[in-house]
Amino acid sequence: MAAAELQSLLRFLSQDAKIPLAVAMSKVKELQKAGLNNPDDIGRSELQPLQTIFKDEKTAKKVLNAAKRNSKKRAAPSSSDTVSTKKAKKDDPDATVTPFQIESNLAVPVSPATEEELSNTVVLTNRAPLVLAFAVTVLKYTMPEQPISSRLSLAQAVVSANSRSKAVSLGLESGNSAEEEGWGKGLPVVKVLGREIRVLKRWDYNPMDGKPDDRINSESSMQPSRSDAEETSREDAGGMPPLWGVDLEAMRKSNAQGKRGDSQIHTADAARTYLMKAFALHKESNAGQNESPRKKSNAALAKEKEEAVGLVLRAIDLLCESWASTLSTAELDRRAWAWYLRVRPEVQSGTAGWGEKGQVRLSDILRLRREEPNI
Known part of the structure; x- marks a missing residue:
């Protein structure tokens, strides 16, 4: 697994799926062996392989659901940006908050x-x-x-x-x-x-x-x-x-x-x-x-x-x-x-x-x- 792909997978597991980083790191090799190298692969998989890897149905469902959400909303900010996004959404709660914002x-x-x-x-x-x-x-x-x-x-x-x-x-x-x-x-x-x-x-x-073209x-x-x-x-x-x-x-x-x-x-x-x-x-x-x-x-x-x-x-x-x-x-x-x-x-x-x-x-x-x- 390339370094970039590994870091992306760890970020997904620890931030999007809310899996403790220590646990995420310990599961990377098993995910790789199962051909689950990124959120897209995980989102297309069945629950059983994930349950076998994480040894817990609740955790497996959480990872699977997070992967599906990730595939649908790639532009959505990570959980660590929650406070910042609240400020940007104040005027328009339905607006998509961009990284630039x-x-x-x-x-x-x-x-x-x-x-x-x-x-x-x-x-x-x-x-x-x-x-x-x-x-x-x-x-x-x-x-x-x-x-x-x-x-x-x-x-x-x-x-x-x-x-x-x-x-x-x-x-x-x-x-x-x-x-x-x-x-x-x-x-x-x-x-x-x-x-x-x-x-x-x-x-x-x-x-x-998300940076406007005319923004300097x-x-x-x-x-x-x-x-x-x-x-x-x-x-x-x-x-x-x-x-x-x-x-x-x-x-x-x-x-x-x-x-x-x-x-x-x-x-x-x-x-x-x-x-x-x-x-x-x-x-x-x-x-x-x-x-x-x-x-x-x-x-x-x-x-x-x-x-x-x-x-x-x-x-x-x-x-x-x-x-x-x-x-x-x-x-x-x-x-x-x-x-x-x-x-x-x-x-x-x-x-x-x-x-x-x-x-x-x-x-x-x-x-x-x-x-x-x-x-």
Whole structure:
């Protein structure tokens, strides 16, 4: 079975048929022997061969029905895009949501702030969302073929892995990680911020499907401005399809609890929501004394957080852009982690913990464009 066909089959089983990825991987060889190499083959098969493979009539029916739905609605988004599709269907519940609409709904704020404005800005956040912001932005340059849905998913996978490492170092968790126990073995690996991430390839997903002919890509989709063709063409990028970051801990947990259908990828929607809530503009002690934050509406607070996110991403983007022409993608990825360590949040009592909020001065990020980090 070709690699592309294998990944497509695994994606179908884990996302469309809601089969735990570990189970799906264990059944691939049996499906192959039965001549069931893709959803179309499965949809045309009888129930009995599937029941023999999955050892359970209920599971076999679920896989068969999912394959039939897949054949009828190839353009339908995967289950992991549910939140995004709700937004696009708000005005027309019967409309078919295209991948292009999904990607547009996931766009993150892009600030037009000048360098001077950024230099005078201080934000409040903690370490995890700052890692997320660095990863999402760096991936624009190290994997420019990846759509925003994939970049958010991969970035969240990095945050999740780092969070567990931090929990282990603090004694909050013990034992081997899911990856150390072999979960996800055999899946492709990519490196983000120096950390290896297990991924699923989305061979059947084209983020440009449904794009109106007169629609022009803009910076709001978080694409690098240096090469639109490079960003949207998988062929030009060596055939690398959009990716999902696999949630190995969720995979292990769902298998231990005997659950089916749990998400075993890091969803783009969840990553974006986390990012949009995690930053706030820092108010100096002598500012806003006559205005209580409690008087602000939820909409005003959300707008302020969105502004803060846009400013942070803008500063990181300027940093990456300044080095992109002189560093290889591998070196840029490696440097990015060192840059993050240089600017991670701090508090008066010392370095902020993973879950503690501290100040981040955007001037510190911009300064790294001109001085080599101590790596």
